[in-house]
Amino acid sequence: MDTVTGIFDNIKAIQIDNPADKIIAQLKQLVTSGQLKPGDRLPSERVLSERFGVGRSYVREAIMKLEFYGLLKTSPQSGTYVAGYGIKILDSMISDIIKINKNDFGALIEARYYMELNSAKLAAERRSETDIREIKSAINDYNEKIDKDLEAVEEDMLFHIKVAKATKNSAIESMILILAPDIIRYKIETDVCKRDLEKMAVQQHQDILDAIIARDAKGAQKAMATHLAKILDASTKHFLNNTDELEY
């Protein structure tokens, strides 16, 4: 069985969605079709796993995911319940959850850009002395790497995380945190951060910090915009290709 085997043998029937996402899609249909109304109790995990023809693990995984997004609530020894929202919004949200993907770098960079503008602004308004110390420390780490002509993508990101921390807004901090790994990956893969940009960042970081220390919200936001402008531009080029008047 070696000569007749063709080039297609390596092609595997890759499954695009993992089982949990498929189950989410099935649950969505239950809601859409009216078999599952807001506030209803889901069939037991065993029943669902049997009905969907998968193990209970996947059902539980799907439930956990939907619970994370606030669409289900499960109580021990009682059952899992659909959120009490209307069918329309339930349906819309489940659909959107399924197609959440973190692969759209353009969107990621852009979202990060706007998040960070607000982050800088709020940090300036609310920073504590501790925050300033931590941000300074992050800047030092970055500068040391740059002095030695080393890559400093992570140190840069750490600076931004510390700024986010100073906003005292856990939600904003979390979001920047979620974006961070992908931003790092993007920077490394696309090599957006050339050496000259990295050296410019040394001053830019300082400008941001100065504005934060001075509690100059507008100044901090502006300094952050300057800092992130280049990387946004670079990614927006690709992004603009498929946004203008896109009908889908």
Added chain:
Amino acid sequence: MDTVTGIFDNIKAIQIDNPADKIIAQLKQLVTSGQLKPGDRLPSERVLSERFGVGRSYVREAIMKLEFYGLLKTSPQSGTYVAGYGIKILDSMISDIIKINKNDFGALIEARYYMELNSAKLAAERRSETDIREIKSAINDYNEKIDKDLEAVEEDMLFHIKVAKATKNSAIESMILILAPDIIRYKIETDVCKRDLEKMAVQQHQDILDAIIARDAKGAQKAMATHLAKILDASTKHFLNNTDELEY
């Protein structure tokens, strides 16, 4: 067993962190202590579950969570690997992940406020005709409910989701989506949306849509700010209590 039972009987030894979070904390320590370096392969799930004294499910749950945040990468039949970031940022990010909680309503509302300002701006710049139709439809649904003097929290949220969709930025859309259920819960619990506010929203929604149709980015942003100002103010009161010069 009824007379001697005291008021403490209802107190259960609630575990603050679920098992998965505990495991994440343990893994963090492995990284911090240098036993686990960036790029390393984790011990097998079986070994970890044995070492931590829990079932494999919890180890897998923890791994999935860390994978979602981009800190681990698992390959079938091979193993789970630590992201190739530096120890410092790894450590920082894991810490932050553990303490992510969606219970800080003040932070949630505020984050949503800023996200939506950007959402409106980008929607105005990039909206398609389809977007306009969908937003109009959402507005109609909302207005119908208000006309009948019914609660319309969800319809309002659906309007905002449709606007977010028009940004053509999946990351921003996802974030607003993640916040949505908690916003709804907040509105209902705190009853922030009085009847008069809801009626004002009818005009405000239309203003936002008009600006989006006119591709007036600044106008859309401003209209959105007006729309969300009240609810932000109400929540900021509570929020300000523990932010100013808070050392922790």
Added chain:
DNA sequence: AACCAATTATTGGTCAACCAATTTTTGGCT
């Protein structure tokens, strides 16, 4: 010693079984 095929061990992926707590049903009593 060097190479290679067959065997064994290990991996994450998947599923079924057990557990304690709760709910429902049952069946006898008033």
Added chain:
DNA sequence: AGCCAAAAATTGGTTGACCAATAATTGGTT
């Protein structure tokens, strides 16, 4: 009938066992 305690069934929580695919080892051949 109505009530209440005991038993059975059902729940999510938790654990261990099995699977196919891969990696490591083995052992014989050159």
